[in-house]
Amino acid sequence: MILGVAEKSLARVLVPVIVLALAAGAGLAFFIAALVRPPELPVDTNPAPLAGHTLCAAVVVTFASDQDMRAAAGSFHDDPKARRVFVDPPSISLLAVPGTDLKAWAQELHVRLRTAERVTVLDSDATAAQLKLTAPPPKCPREGEY
Structure with missing residues (x-):
């Protein structure tokens, strides 16, 4: 069969x-x-002293007084764009989580923080490119500090 x-x-x-x-x-x-x-970078938004840190990509918010700076420092605890918060009277330096547009964040902070005198972007790579330096500084690591 x-x-x-x-x-x-x-x-x-x-x-x-x-x-x-x-x-x-x-x-x-x-x-x-x-x-x-x-790897993911650690997030610690508790304000820490700026001393000993060399930032190369950050947003710096300057205030008229230490009191205004201290009042604003706590507002970054729940900010999803903030990765590290450094204080140095009367300013706050903010490192962003990777992928954050620093210029857009600075504009947002300028509107949000009414007591701020000035909000500036610190970006050593962009500055070096604009100045066309013959010996540019080392490339800023993704952590935002050397």
């Missing part, structure tokens, strides 16, 4: 193979992206 073997159409075989290959490729892409993605 000879039993007939049912033949599967090419489409019924190819579709699962293609779906499996795509799923495996997507999984591999996510795995590789996780390996090459830089």
Whole structure:
């Protein structure tokens, strides 16, 4: 007795193979992206003294008095863009989480902090590029300080 073997159409075989290959490729892409993605930077928005830190990419908010500066320093505790908060009378220097547009954040802070006298962006890479220095400073690391 000879039993007939049912033949599967090419489409019924190819579709699962293609779906499996795509799923495996997507999984591999996510795995590789996780390996090459830089580690998350720590977030600590408790105000700390600026002394001993050399910032190269930050937003600096200057106030008329230490009292105004201290009153504003606590407002950055829940700011999702703030990664580190440094105080140096009468100013606050803010390091941002990676990916934050410093100029846009500075404009937002200028509107939000009415007691601030000045809000400036410190970006040594942009400044060096504008000045076309022959010996530019070292590239600012993503942490925002040397």
